[in-house]
Amino acid sequence: MMSVIAVQSVKMVTANMLLSVFFVSGALAACPYNPGLFITAxxxxxALSGSCLRIPCNxxxxxxxxFKSARKTFGVWIKSSKDFAKYPQNVIFNSSWEHNLYPMKITGDLSQKNCTTLFSSLITKHTDTYYFRIENWPFRSTAECDPLQITVRGSAPRPRIEISGDLKEKESVTISCSAxxxxxxxxxxxxxxxxQDPHNNIEENTDQTFTTKIQKTITLSDTHDGFTISCSxxxxxNEGREVKTAEERKTLSVSYAPKNTSVSISPSGLVSAGSWVNxxxxxxAKPPASFSWFKNSKDGAIRVAKGKFYSVSVTSVTDDYHCVVTNVLGNQTSSWINLRSAENSDSSLIWASALGGIILILIIIICLAVCIRCCKTKHQTPQQPQSQGAEVLDMPGSWDVVRNQF
Known part of the structure; x- marks a missing residue:
């Protein structure tokens, strides 16, 4: 038994060694151990069909x-095959040529080891793997370990919407859209x-590619919950003769404290004492909230139940209830609701009617007293003598003098 296990162990080790040799040899075949040239790209x-592609390259x-920077240096782009000697026909660009197969231009300074390239008038057939090569006679080498995969798409890529910060009410967040x-x-x-008309910023990324971005900072409220941001x-x-558009949408999910808290009663009409109402x-609220019921007492509000619904028996006296809704962001209290029976309502109506009658009688008595006083005052006021063409004398005793003259 031990010998069988030993034989199996030897076979497994041998198989693993063979697999390791296979993968290592494959890796070495794909990428030579000591290539003469490396690029950073x-x-x-x-890229988008009909547009261009800037390839950052060093x-x-x-x-x-x-390699001597003082010597004339040429940059070469090879398609599909990295083996320049075996497949020279795959050279699609050489900076020493006047006419090239592909519309490319090296915009970087090769003497400063900058091989940045502009690939213009792209079409979907340009999708391929590309290798860069340097010719600096007698130095010539291809960056065999650094292939560049270029994919040319016929439709525009969708922008990206990102939000920094917590999606909670009263929080300020920065929303950005980038392409x-x-x-x-x-x-x-x-x-x-x-x-409207947001300012577009073009930013350079760490890999020397570029991104266009717009952004806005807003303070969130419960009204933003469910709001959908759309960015195009x-x-x-084709040199501006056409456009291609893509759109991205993102719906906000904003947390907020309880809002619009209220209490309803069923049945809503007056019921007799001992009846039950709901x-x-x-x-x-978001996230979901908990519900608590409170009853008013001489010692203040006391909690009597939990939950969204509460059934209570109506008594012959008026009882006041309200609910409090709470989640992790806050709470809100409803207004008080009064529970009273029909009998209690009738008694209150009788007292209200009696009080109204007493007030009416008092008003009538006050009005009569005022009228009587006004009549007496008018009766006691002496009439002023009227005489045409005669001047009324206001001096004391003037009336007696006039009377004596007659």
């Missing part, structure tokens, strides 16, 4: 190679429903 890039040669900008010479134009990216293509507490 994105591994995968996407290279370095092996220290022991005889990849493979061709900085013809960047996309971003628009959205958060503001419009790319000019109280319902309504509110808007």
């Amino acid at each position: 994105p591994k995968n890039m996407e 290279f370095r040669a092996k220290p022991d190679e005889e 990849s900008t493979p061709c900085p010479h013809s960047p996309p134009k971003l628009t959205w429903n958060l503001q 990216a419009t790319y000019p293509v 109280l319902t507490c309504s509110s808007r």
Whole structure:
């Protein structure tokens, strides 16, 4: 038994060694151990048909190679195959040629080891794997370990909507919409429903590619919950004669404290003492809230139940209830609701009627007293003598003098 286990162990080790040799040899075959040239560039890039692609690129040669910046240096792009010697027909661009197969131009300074390239008038057939090569006679080498995969799409890429901060009411968050900008010479134009004519910024990324971005800072409230942000990216293509547009949408999910808290009663009409009624507490809250019921007493409000619904028996006296809704962001209290029986209502009506009658009688008595006093005052006021063409004398004793004259 032990010998069988030992044989199986040897077979497993041998198989693992063979697999290791296979994968290592494959890796070495795909990428030589000591290539003469390396480039720093994105591994995968996407572009839009009808537009251009800026390829950020820097290279370095092996220290022991005889690359001299003083010598004339040419940059070469090879499609599909990295083996220049075996497949020279795959050369699609050479900076020493006057006419090239592909519309490319090296905009970087090769003497400063900058191989940045502008690939213009792209079409979907340009989707392929590309290798960069340097010719600095007698130094010549291809960056065999650094292939560049370029994918040319016929439709515009969708922009990205990002939100920094917590989606809670009263919190300030920065909302941004960004779109990849493979061709900085013809960047996309971003628009959205958060503001009109937003300012578009073109930012350089860490890998030397570019992104177009718009952003806005807002203070959240419960009204933003469920609001859908829509952002569109419009790319000019074919030298601006056409445009291609893509849109992205994102719906906000904002948390907020309870709002619009109220209490309803069923049945809503007057009921007799001893009958049961159902109280319902309504509110808007996110995340979901808990419900508590309170009854007014001489010692203040006391909690009598939990839950959205509460059934209570109506008594012969008036009882006051309200609910409190609570979640992690806060709470809100409803207004008081009065529970009273029909008998209690009738008694209150009788007292109200009696009080109203007494007030009416008092008003009538006061009015009569005022009228009587006014009549007496008018009766006691002496009439002023009237005489045409005679002047009324206001001096004391003037009336007696006139009377004596007659």
